[in-house]
Amino acid sequence: MRAAAGAGGDLATEENAMKAKAAVLHGAGQKLDVREVDVAAPRAGEVLVRMAAGGVCHSDLHVMQGHLMASLPAILGHEGSGVIADVGPGVTSVKPGDHVLPLWRLSCGDCEYCANGRPALCAAGMQIRMSGRLADGTSRFSMDGKELKHFAGVSTFSQYSVIPERAVLKVPDDIPLEKAALLGCGVITGVGAVINCARVKPGSLVAVFGAGGVGLNVVQGAAIAGAEKIIAVDLLELKLEMARKFGATHTVSAAKGDPVEQVRALTGGRGVDYAFEVVGLPRTVRQAYDSLAKRGMAVAVGVSPTTAEVSVPLLPLVFEERVLTGSMYGSAVPRIDIPKLIDLYRAGKLKLDELLTRTYPIEQINVAYEALERGEVARSVVTFT
Numbered sequence: 001m002r003a004a005a006g007a008g009g010d011l012a013t014e015e016n017a018m019k020a021k022a023a024v025l026h027g028a029g030q031k032l033d034v035r036e037v038d039v040a041a042p043r044a045g046e047v048l049v050r051m052a053a054g055g056v057c058h059s060d061l062h063v064m065q066g067h068l069m070a071s072l073p074a075i076l077g078h079e080g081s082g083v084i085a086d087v088g089p090g091v092t093s094v095k096p097g098d099h100v101l102p103l104w105r106l107s108c109g110d111c112e113y114c115a116n117g118r119p120a121l122c123a124a125g126m127q128i129r130m131s132g133r134l135a136d137g138t139s140r141f142s143m144d145g146k147e148l149k150h151f152a153g154v155s156t157f158s159q160y161s162v163i164p165e166r167a168v169l170k171v172p173d174d175i176p177l178e179k180a181a182l183l184g185c186g187v188i189t190g191v192g193a194v195i196n197c198a199r200v201k202p203g204s205l206v207a208v209f210g211a212g213g214v215g216l217n218v219v220q221g222a223a224i225a226g227a228e229k230i231i232a233v234d235l236l237e238l239k240l241e242m243a244r245k246f247g248a249t250h251t252v253s254a255a256k257g258d259p260v261e262q263v264r265a266l267t268g269g270r271g272v273d274y275a276f277e278v279v280g281l282p283r284t285v286r287q288a289y290d291s292l293a294k295r296g297m298a299v300a301v302g303v304s305p306t307t308a309e310v311s312v313p314l315l316p317l318v319f320e321e322r323v324l325t326g327s328m329y330g331s332a333v334p335r336i337d338i339p340k341l342i343d344l345y346r347a348g349k350l351k352l353d354e355l356l357t358r359t360y361p362i363e364q365i366n367v368a369y370e371a372l373e374r375g376e377v378a379r380s381v382v383t384f385t
Helices: 058-065 123-131 177-184 186-198 213-225 237-245 259-266 282-290 314-319 334-346 362-373
Strands: 002-005 011-014 018-025 033-039 046-056 080-087 099-102 141-143 146-150 160-164 168-170 205-209 229-234 250-253 272-277 292-300 323-326 356-361 379-383
Touching: 018 362, 033 160, 033 362, 046 099, 046 177, 046 362, 058 362, 080 177, 099 177, 168 334, 177 186, 177 334, 177 356, 177 379, 186 213, 186 272, 186 292, 186 334, 205 213, 205 282, 213 229, 213 237, 213 272, 229 237, 229 259, 237 250, 250 259, 259 282, 272 282, 282 292, 356 362, 362 379
Parallel strands: 205 229, 205 272, 229 250, 272 292, 292 323, 356 379
Antiparallel strands: 002 011, 018 033, 033 141, 046 080, 046 160, 046 379, 080 099, 099 168, 141 146
């Protein structure tokens, strides 16, 4: 018998708890601590997932750095894939052996945002994110008899993770799990921002500020949408080289001059129809906005520190009818959009194999994040043995 922490910090015993290797964040500014933790059995409406891969994403890094708030200590990870190992009472949509993707933005399915095709804006996702506990107000994770929190309701950096049934999506068994993991955040966020939020039209001019893992998916989303000119902007030449492989027709080095001037020069001074900011900095949001043509749209995709603000000149906003908006989770309906992305992958139109640059064992997760910070990878995952 093992112990699982309850909502008030008291411990509730669980008959079928098990040991699992996991990456724990004890506090902001610290590295991840790979430890053995206790995982309690799933309760009603929950599933136990044996994780195959966890995506190394900047959003978790923001939490580690203290730029993004989360309830700690917690097991991080929000992008991943795995196999259903067990199900709690009442679970009907999946069964043991099914391949699944965790959906890190839980949605209720009934509120006005869910009903209008914007499940990422559902309050249920924010509630579980801020509390770090599941629907009954308790956690299934503990270590040394003390509660560990769930991150985004999925905690994909654990060898085994208990996840709400509503937060997993069954995927075909023939899609390699390490590749499928990328669909759950980086791909759907980037491609979705193009297709669902901006609704880029064929023949459009597009600029993408930031050619990291999500930015590359914005690039290939623009290519899938039929954009005529796709301009990737970054400080690192390695990332610009990657962007060209994902469909960028032109690249701009922000290290070699004003990127706005360079983007406008590539468009004959006109500016672009759509600009995507995938960095999360006020400076680059403003650059995306300043690169717009009349009636252009700038879409902020990058995760920023909670206190960050951006200002834009009001006159062009009105006189040139520009738009500045944000896109959360690709403005997507994951249960509809992820199967479409799988179809695109099978058709050879979506690059997943090329996106997965490196694979690390969970013990090297901090090495993986160091490589991410240096800009050495398009996307990497950690795996469990």
